[in-house]
Amino acid sequence: xxxxxxxxxxxxxxxxxxxxxxxxxxxxxxxxxxxxxxIPVVFIFNLLLAVLFYLLKKLDYAKSFLINSILASIIMxxxxxxxxxxxxxxxxxSWEFTEADTTFHITRWKKxxxxxxxxxxxxxxxxxxxxxxxxxKNGEFILSTASTVYKIKDDYLIGFxxxxxxxxxxxxxx
Numbered sequence: 001x002x003x004x005x006x007x008x009x010x011x012x013x014x015x016x017x018x019x020x021x022x023x024x025x026x027x028x029x030x031x032x033x034x035x036x037x038x039i040p041v042v043f044i045f046n047l048l049l050a051v052l053f054y055l056l057k058k059l060d061y062a063k064s065f066l067i068n069s070i071l072a073s074i075i076m077x078x079x080x081x082x083x084x085x086x087x088x089x090x091x092x093x094s095w096e097f098t099e100a101d102t103t104f105h106i107t108r109w110k111k112x113x114x115x116x117x118x119x120x121x122x123x124x125x126x127x128x129x130x131x132x133x134x135x136x137k138n139g140e141f142i143l144s145t146a147s148t149v150y151k152i153k154d155d156y157l158i159g160f161x162x163x164x165x166x167x168x169x170x171x172x173x174x
Contacts (some may be wrong), residue, residue, distance in 0.1 A: 005063040007071070012074045015079070018042075022083035029088070035080045043073045090173045095169035097157065106157070106169070108134050108141060115143045 027034070046069035053061035094107040105118045105126060115134040119125035132145035140153035151158040157167040 003060055003063055006060060007067055010064060010068040011071060011075070014068070018072075018076055020078045022079050025083065026087050026127075027080060028091070028119045029084055031078075032084060035077060037077050038080065039073045042076045043069050044070075046072050076089050085174045094172045095152065095155065095157070095174060097167050097169050099167075106143070106152070115141075117143075 008140065019151040046065050049070065050062045050065035053059075053065060053122065076155070091111060092107055092109050094105060096103055096105045098104070101121055103120045103126075107116045107118075109115065113134055115132060116128050117130035118128045130145060130148070132143060132148075135142045140151050143150040143152065150160060152169065153170045155171055157169050160167055
């Protein structure tokens, strides 16, 4: 039972330290490769501590850190992924809809007050065809460029091809 409490304590420490680090790092998807470096580092660090305690004849601690090497690696991967999701939610929101054989995707960049509009006919590839300003007015997003104005209200795109056309949008959640 002693070892259970030691592992539980290590997990609390792992979650706290890793989340504080991920919170400070605020990872975006472009550095997600970093998780492939950080997980082995966390694993090896805990293994080294297990070996150190084994050599010091503190077997309960050695077992605890041996088990924690696996648990901390899993926690690292999960919390890093959650950090990327949080960054994305704070940076952008997006919607999509399909017409005929084309999927359209609208992304609103929150910090920059901008939007991009892309289309895709093949899975895995898309083309951005419109970018501009995005403002919130009267409970709706106004998407504007030099020559176009669209609105998003209550998950409907208004004015895409015809002035009063309403297209139901699917909000993409992260």
